[in-house]
Amino acid sequence: MIVVIDYNVGNVKSVCNAFKHIGCEAKLSREAGVIENATGIVLPGVAAFGYAISALGPLAELIKSLALGGKPLLGICVGYQMLFESSSEYGRHKGLGLVGGNVGSIPPGRVIPHMGWNLVELPKDMDLFAGLGNEKHFYFAHSFCAEVEDAGAKIAYADYGFELAASVQKANIYGTQFHPEKSGKTGLKVLHNFADICKKQNGEKTPK
């Protein structure tokens, strides 16, 4: 079963609703034992970075070690930003450091927050976007964004007057700046793909 990390931030329930809608079992939890036994972990989040990382508390280390051990992890919005090394949102905050790069303000000269539907180019080799074609619109709502500096990461970009890293994938670690749970059918397909990734990973690990 996929576990959606339950900590004191917005939108955790929306993610569970979306998984339920597509017939995938997902459970909201903050218990170490439950998270350790998950087939995959979703780290959602609508909050400021500093608040989110401190709300996560000791779960941060647990999630990090499980992800490094090969458990599929999907970070969404601030959950995505927390995958990186640090953020400069209201001070300097350390992230999980699972993907190389840092989070900073969206460059000035455009409307901020970046809010609405933006086209994302979907690289063929990113598993989250299997079956979605070359490009699709997704729903964004954020004022900070990640600058990815990681040779091992695949990146999907959106054009918002600059190249915005909309999604990353590094081995079993996935992240989306946009909200798949609020991106209509396209977003539900992304969550479905993540559920498939978890199933596959888990099946391979279970001895016959």
Add this chain to the structure above:
Amino acid sequence: MLTKRIIPCLDVKDNRVVKGVNFLNLRDAGDPVELGARYSDEGADELVFLDITATIRSRKTIVELVEKVAENVFIPFTVGGGIQTVEQIDELLRSGAEKVSVNTAAVANPDLLAEAAQRFGNQCIVLAIDARRSKIRPGKWHVCIKAGSEPTDIDVVEWAVRGEELGAGEILLTSMDADGTKAGYDNELNKAVTDAVNIPVIASGGAGTLEHLYDAIVDGGADAVLMASITHFENYTIKQIKEYLRDRGIPMNL
């Protein structure tokens, strides 16, 4: 680049979607959860739910409705109607709404906008303005409150600018003169407001044809168009609307 948004609006009274003309003569348009799910499925960009009863008794009902909607709607949605306090905003956001819209309470207490924006972020605070064309001051509009029943002498454009300063992240601008008439949006009004503010403006009131939507975006400068009659009664599907606008060069999420 962001696409222009197509936003069906569901006016909710006693747990039913209704639609009137100039805010009167309400006609039943179905179940809010079912209709919301249909629009989410059909590719609408967002939804707006307005509780037009907005009595104390209906507060609990609207929270329950928001929870049900959130289980079935996988696009962002805004909830408005009778919201007076930061605590009520908190409750609605926690129940699953992405944004809340405030109207009467913001006029009575403009600090509500600032307080709410600081606590929840301006992206989830929508200032709803019901505008009536002034009979004494040509080319001007005044703000109406209490579901349009009470005129004020506040100028719409000035109020929109002030709302942005206070922390509203978006303006939902309804022309009461055009509402439900299907005769087109008031694009003079839309233009006056979109020229004056930097935050997105949702044009509302008067959509009857696809051309009206195009005009609100191109002539009115709107970032999003709100509609009720033309989609609730299935004159047009969301797909038809989006294809039409895309073919006329408007960026659409299709």
